[in-house]
Amino acid sequence: MKQIKLTWKALAMLFAVVIVTSANAAEPPPPAPVNNEAKRPNIVIILGDDLGFADMGSFGSEIKTPHLDSLAKDGVRFTNFYTNASCSPTRSVLLSGVDMHQNGLGNMDEFTAPNQWGVDGYEGVLNNRVVTLPQLLKDAGYHTYMVGKWHLGKKPEQIPAARGFERDFSLLDGAGSYWDMTNFTAAAPKSVFTEDGKYLTRLPDDYYATKTYTDKLISFIEAGRGDGKPFFAYVSHQAPHDPLHLPQDWRNRHVGEYDRGWDAVRQERLQRQIELGIMPAGTKLAERMWFIPDPIVLAPATKAILGKKMELYAGMVENLDFHVGRLIDYLKKTGLYDNTIFLVFGDNGAEGTDLFKMIAGTPGTRDFLFGAINWSQTHPNAWGGPENYVGYGPMWAQVSMTPFSQYKGWVAEGGIHNALIVSGPGVKRPKGSINSGIMHVADIMPTLLEIAGTGYPKTYQGRELPALFGKSWGPVLIGQAESPRTEQEYLAWELFGNHAVRQGEWKLRWLYKPFGKGEWELFNLAADPAERKDLAAERPDKVKALMALWDDYVQKNGVILPSRSPFETLDDVLPKRVPDDPGYPPLIYKKQFVPPKDMVVDPKP
Numbered sequence: 001m002k003q004i005k006l007t008w009k010a011l012a013m014l015f016a017v018v019i020v021t022s023a024n025a026a027e028p029p030p031p032a033p034v035n036n037e038a039k040r041p042n043i044v045i046i047l048g049d050d051l052g053f054a055d056m057g058s059f060g061s062e063i064k065t066p067h068l069d070s071l072a073k074d075g076v077r078f079t080n081f082y083t084n085a086s087c088s089p090t091r092s093v094l095l096s097g098v099d100m101h102q103n104g105l106g107n108m109d110e111f112t113a114p115n116q117w118g119v120d121g122y123e124g125v126l127n128n129r130v131v132t133l134p135q136l137l138k139d140a141g142y143h144t145y146m147v148g149k150w151h152l153g154k155k156p157e158q159i160p161a162a163r164g165f166e167r168d169f170s171l172l173d174g175a176g177s178y179w180d181m182t183n184f185t186a187a188a189p190k191s192v193f194t195e196d197g198k199y200l201t202r203l204p205d206d207y208y209a210t211k212t213y214t215d216k217l218i219s220f221i222e223a224g225r226g227d228g229k230p231f232f233a234y235v236s237h238q239a240p241h242d243p244l245h246l247p248q249d250w251r252n253r254h255v256g257e258y259d260r261g262w263d264a265v266r267q268e269r270l271q272r273q274i275e276l277g278i279m280p281a282g283t284k285l286a287e288r289m290w291f292i293p294d295p296i297v298l299a300p301a302t303k304a305i306l307g308k309k310m311e312l313y314a315g316m317v318e319n320l321d322f323h324v325g326r327l328i329d330y331l332k333k334t335g336l337y338d339n340t341i342f343l344v345f346g347d348n349g350a351e352g353t354d355l356f357k358m359i360a361g362t363p364g365t366r367d368f369l370f371g372a373i374n375w376s377q378t379h380p381n382a383w384g385g386p387e388n389y390v391g392y393g394p395m396w397a398q399v400s401m402t403p404f405s406q407y408k409g410w411v412a413e414g415g416i417h418n419a420l421i422v423s424g425p426g427v428k429r430p431k432g433s434i435n436s437g438i439m440h441v442a443d444i445m446p447t448l449l450e451i452a453g454t455g456y457p458k459t460y461q462g463r464e465l466p467a468l469f470g471k472s473w474g475p476v477l478i479g480q481a482e483s484p485r486t487e488q489e490y491l492a493w494e495l496f497g498n499h500a501v502r503q504g505e506w507k508l509r510w511l512y513k514p515f516g517k518g519e520w521e522l523f524n525l526a527a528d529p530a531e532r533k534d535l536a537a538e539r540p541d542k543v544k545a546l547m548a549l550w551d552d553y554v555q556k557n558g559v560i561l562p563s564r565s566p567f568e569t570l571d572d573v574l575p576k577r578v579p580d581d582p583g584y585p586p587l588i589y590k591k592q593f594v595p596p597k598d599m600v601v602d603p604k605p
């Protein structure tokens with residue numbers, strides 16, 4: 001198949017041409033320029049795992065992120081960008097462009113419910129019906145590199161090398177230690193890593209996730225530099241996902257700064273967001289969740305101990321920013337920076353749930369809500385080190401998601417609404433500007449294919465491909481549209497049974513009690529971005545219209561609401577209901593993956 005080769009500049013011209021010709025159809029477009037491959041831009045996706053909407057300085061945080069902010073200064077910040085509510089569902093959509101219920105991540109592998117087992121779209125890995133972004137970019141002449149967390153399958157035919165990445169250094173699991181191969185469950189206690197398509201016996205010397213991923217990526221780019229091919233790099237950082245693992249010299253940079261409590265920090269962040277133009281004037285904070293204490297009632301020592309968790313989290317984000325800075329420096333020194341497009345975002349809302357309570361405790365009970373507040377019985381001075389597994393809890397997750405309601409795992413805005421920065425050649429909007437068009441992670445595939453001068457085929461290697469879920473940002477990036485979608489086009493989400501649909505400024509959501517009402521709630525996000533006031537009773541017409549869109553989404557994508565969910569019994573009264581489904585949740589029972597012997601190697605130096 002002959003590849004279409006377009007420069008990014010030519011592509012921008014092509015947009016202009018399309019617009020002109022639609023106004024003046026008599027004039028045929030000039031032939032598109034070809035054979036200027038060297039000028040196609042490099043593409044770098046920087047993903048922060050569980051990084052919150054309000055965690056970067058350029059989105060209102062007090063956390064210092066000068067390198068990420070420098071990309072915001074050079075590019076555009078998007079304030080209405082959506083992902084899915086957790087890791088692998090978002091990543092599957094990013095890399096396939098296809099809705100999660102079709103691409104294999106209809107549910108997280110760890111929580112796939114009995115009624116979803118064996119159903120197409122619920123494989124728990126990125127399935128073979130889709131073609132991946134790196135595969136198509138590789139076919140179009142790009143180098144394709146990946147470092148960091150994969151979370152889309154561990155078998156030889158499912159790993160990054162099998163899905164289009166020419167070079168990789170990857171953690172195949174969804175989380176794990178930042179220092180070694182320790183993982184969390186009794187049945188699968190060891191993380192699995194690959195390097196260039198082989199499974200690793202051990203990790204390199206001096207391994208620390210964020211640092212090593214950056215070192216590896218720089219070595220990949222350096223090795224491929226000079227052959228004239230552009231590169232695509234998927235920098236899938238583990239940070240700042242829990243556990244909060246941080247090198248010793250990064251652990252004590254914010255001592256005491258968060259003792260003032262979560263309410264104060266949220267208010268300060270919202271104030272800065274309004275000053276920056278991230279949120280409109282008059283925006284109100286989502287209410288503090290009912291099970292989180294008012295910091296005023298806490299003893300100073302308690303505030304200091306809980307504040308320490310946020311000190312560590314802030315350190316994680318700053319350390320991530322530091323290593324992003326190393327990558328940017330390298331690209332500037334080699335002259336690659338000016339021809340590189342960057343996309344920066346978090347993969348879902350910040351993490352308020354206690355992962356370890358979900359694993360070691362009694363899943364499906366309400367105790368994990370409270371567990372995260374008191375979690376980790378080790379001495380706080382040891383937190384951050386390799387032997388300690390600490391998250392920061394729902395109070396700080398709400399801070400990370402200022403001004404929104406709730407956090408990761410839920411489809412309130414706090415679970416799915418993320419910060420997005422796009423910078424680099426082809427972004428024709430004023431440097432440092434802000435856009436509030438409604439964007440979705442599924443848009444990235446068609447956008448980047450266009451930038452690379454290629455497109456999404458109807459078939460691939462003889463198989464018919466599912467339709468893309470998203471729409472290209474081409475017209476938005478060159479300033480000719482404010483949003484890739486019209487007021488009529490809708491977005492929808494479902495995870496763990498929670499579900500929602502958004503059309504224009506209206507959002508209809510259904511959440512398990514007591515995070516939601518266990519029935520449809522309606523919000524006007526333009527007036528009420530923090531989902532404070534349910535308008536369902538006042539606007540039955542809107543509820544009905546949005547319910548019809550939800551039904552459309554279910555039908556088009558084969559959504560099956562789960563029979564079991566990690567959040568299902570939160571509102572139970574005593575005695576606890578403990579449904580018995582052998583093997584659920586898979587998270588606890590899934591056995592240690594053992595790679596084929598002939599694919600196991602020692603790490604490269």
Ligand SMILES: [Ca+2]
Pocket residue numbers: 049050086087241347348
């Ligand atoms: Ca995540």
